[in-house]
Amino acid sequence: MKRKWNWPIWIGFIISVGGLFSYEFFAQFPITRDFPWATLSLFGIGTILLLIGLFRAFGRPQVYRGRVFGSIFTAIALLLFAFFAYEIFYVLRQVPLSTQAPRVGEKAPEFSLPDPNGKSVALADLLSPTGAVLIFYRGHW
Amino acid sequence: MRSFQNRLSDFTSRGVHVAAISVDSVEINRGHAQKMSFAFPLLSDADASVIRRYDVLHRGAGPKNTDIARPAEFYVDANGTVQWVNLTENIAVRARPEQALNAIDAAKGGRRD
Numbered sequence: 001m002k003r004k005w006n007w008p009i010w011i012g013f014i015i016s017v018g019g020l021f022s023y024e025f026f027a028q029f030p031i032t033r034d035f036p037w038a039t040l041s042l043f044g045i046g047t048i049l050l051l052i053g054l055f056r057a058f059g060r061p062q063v064y065r066g067r068v069f070g071s072i073f074t075a076i077a078l079l080l081f082a083f084f085a086y087e088i089f090y091v092l093r094q095v096p097l098s099t100q101a102p103r104v105g106e107k108a109p110e111f112s113l114p115d116p117n118g119k120s121v122a123l124a125d126l127l128s129p130t131g132a133v134l135i136f137y138r139g140h141w
Numbered sequence: 142m143r144s145f146q147n148r149l150s151d152f153t154s155r156g157v158h159v160a161a162i163s164v165d166s167v168e169i170n171r172g173h174a175q176k177m178s179f180a181f182p183l184l185s186d187a188d189a190s191v192i193r194r195y196d197v198l199h200r201g202a203g204p205k206n207t208d209i210a211r212p213a214e215f216y217v218d219a220n221g222t223v224q225w226v227n228l229t230e231n232i233a234v235r236a237r238p239e240q241a242l243n244a245i246d247a248a249k250g251g252r253r254d
Contacts, residue, residue, distance in 0.1 A: 030235075102223045108215060116183055127218075129219060130245070134215045136161075136163070137163050141164075
C-alpha cells in the first residue's frame with residue numbers, strides 16, 4: 001500500500017525557510033526588527049510542524065512517509081535557525097564601544113560636510129534655532 | 142531614518158534640524174535621498190574624518206573591510222552642547238524619533254531654570 005503524504009514536514013520546512021527570508025521584510029519595521037519575534041515565531045511554527053511530521057513518520061512508518069527526508073529537512077531547518085540566531089544575537093551586537101564619543105554636556109565636534117547637492121553644511125548651520133539631531137548611519141556604499 | 146522622515150515635522154516645529162552622516166559619496170546620497178524622499182540632508186563623510194572625531198567608527202564593517210559609521214544618534218542643542226546620545230548595542234536597533242523628541246523636550250525644560 002502506498003504510504004501517505006506527510007504534509008507537516010513539507011509545510012514546516014517551507015515555513016522555516018520562509019522564516020529566514022522573512023527578516024528581510026520584518027527588518028523594515030522597528031517593532032519586528034528590534035526584537036525579531038515575528039521571525040522567531042515562524043521558526044517556532046515550522047519546527048513544531050516538522051516535529052509532528054517526524055513523529056508520524058517514525059511512529060507509524062507503515063502509514064506515513066518521511067523518515068529520511070523528514071530528518072534531513074528538520075536538520076536543515078535547525079541549521080537555518082542556528083544561523084539566524086547567530087546573526088541576530090551575536091553578529092549584529094558586535095558594535096564598537098565608542099567610549100570617546102561626545103557625552104551629554106560636552107561640546108559636539110564641529111564639522112563641515114557636503115550635502116547631496118555638493119553644498120557644504122556645517123554643524124553651526126544646523127544648530128539654529130533649537131539645535132540638531134545628528135544620525136550616523138552605516139550607509140549604502 | 143525613514144521613521145525620522147515620517148516625523149520630520151515634529152522636529153521642524155521644534156526648530157530642530159535633522160542631518161544624517163555616513164561614508165557614502167555625494168552621488169550615492171543624491172540617489173538615495175531622491176529615492177527615499179528624505180527632506181533632511183544626507184551628509185557625505187567619505188574619508189570618515191568626522192565619524193572618527195565622534196568616535197563612531199566601525200572598523201572594517203563596510204565592503205572590502207572598509208571603515209564605516211556605526212549607528213549612533215545625537216541631539217546637540219543651540220549652543221553646540223550634546224544633550225542626548227544614543228549608542229545602540231545592536232546594529233539592527235536604531236533610535237526612534239520619539240526618543241529624540243523626548244530628549245529635545247527634556248532639554249528645553251531644563252533650560253527654563
